Amino acid sequence: MAAGLGLRRALMGPLQAAAPGDFDFLECAPDNWIGVGGRFGEGLRELSAKHPLVCHGLSLSLGAVEPFDETYLLKLRRFLDEHRVPIYSEHLSYCSDDGQLYDLMPIPFTEEAVHHVAGRIRQVQDALGRRIAVENISYYAAPYQAMPEIDFINAVLAEADCDLLLDVNNIFVNAVNHRYDAHDFMRRLPGARIAYYHVAGHYDEAEDLKVDTHGAPVKPGVWELLDTACAMFGPRPALLERDFNFPPYAELVAEVATVRDTLRRHAPAEVRHARA
Template sequence: MTGHPPLRSDAVGLGLRRALLDPLRTASADAFDFLECAPENWIGVGGLLGEALETLSARHPLTCHGLSLSLGGCAPLDETFLGRVRRFLDRHRVPLYSEHLSYCSDDGQLYDLLPIPFTDEAVHHVAARIRQTQDILGRRIAVENVSYYAAPHQGMDEAAFINAVLDEADCDLLLDVNNIYVNAINHRYDASAFLAAMPGERIACLHVAGHFDEADDLKVDTHGAAVKDAVWSLLGEACRRFGPRPTLLERDFNFPPFAELLGELDTVRGILATNRDVRPRHAHA
């Protein structure tokens, strides 16, 4: 089964959450351009929930953002699970599958996204696992820069590590703008310089989300609040540098009235439209 065409560069999307099924199904056709789900939460689901997923994926492109592949882990990749993911992606004609540049398992699931050491050894390890994943799935994937609160070892900075993994794995990047902001505050680096170091030609999608202000120097990536003004500004900066890219609004809990989420999507649309004629600059330009 063939997939949906690639997403338009000005496409705006929402996370497909079960709490939002009713408003998503009754929303006007132009309220959003695509939906994103974690395949782990939907593979094998039948009944009314399965029917709702089928209805929505027939109406809108469905992208997938995985939670449990553990690309940075040491246990062998779960090839049986990846086979199930491939069938899910094919069935729903998914134009983009992404995973986190982190690990989440040891002897079993750790139920958290944990940071990978920024070392040459880790680059080779993760890149090999990404290539294996792409071979099994029969498609390129994108990996996401993650928020992290402790750095186990840093032989290079985060931007250099991401670039090295992308180059060696030959995969794409899902650039999470909120994670850049959160990490820049927590680890005291310059968010604009980080953006400038990203390889624009590999950016397949952007994410924005809300976070919690624990303190002036500590932000927590929660996906449970409205997007902050500083993150909107950083999204605008990303689009001025790289041009518009498909952009997803993540919200996982504390759901406001659906109209408020649509209002945030309108903000995304405005930022993408403002930068629709931007000529992308190369990294470090």
């Protein structure tokens, strides 16, 4: 059962010195690594030679209207090929408007937006020569909703014919903030399209307001929702995200172990016994 950890520069030393079994794969944001040389570039090449590497993009801005940067897409394809990346994902959002906004903005949930975003996803898939996954995002204000969020996500996935990176924490956060049932939302997702899971920590601003931060340990409710996802869709690779407020490396490894244990509970009996 594959449990991964986000590759961050602050963790480069511990990751390079990691013991076998600390994690099963790593995830990096290629936006932060393309063209990087020196000790960090060498460290990335060393890690990707030793461990499977998946990539999670930050800046393609799938929901934007500006044309894609074709030069960047070419560099991205070369990066994915160089590091033998089996899965590339991006956020189902936009983050640019005549320049970077440095935040993930929600796309209006409309039929027009479905067609627009699905067309841009297909364009990216053609440019990269591979199927991609898109991630459900956390959001705090909805600019316009002609359809529910779940219907918008499903329509984009179907029209673009792409995969889903299921962020369990984002479902938990959105379910609290927008007053919907997380289990019902997840039950309506197309399980066959799920490439892998994300789990992360969030900040409790109030009982009815959660903020997705990636800067804290995973909350009990998110662990429970990961368990539910595995029960619904089966164990898939799952990644622990942590972007700042890094605890001692051993604490991250312990959380990765919790991810692995959750996946293992839902594995076929023969797989559980083989790894016991």
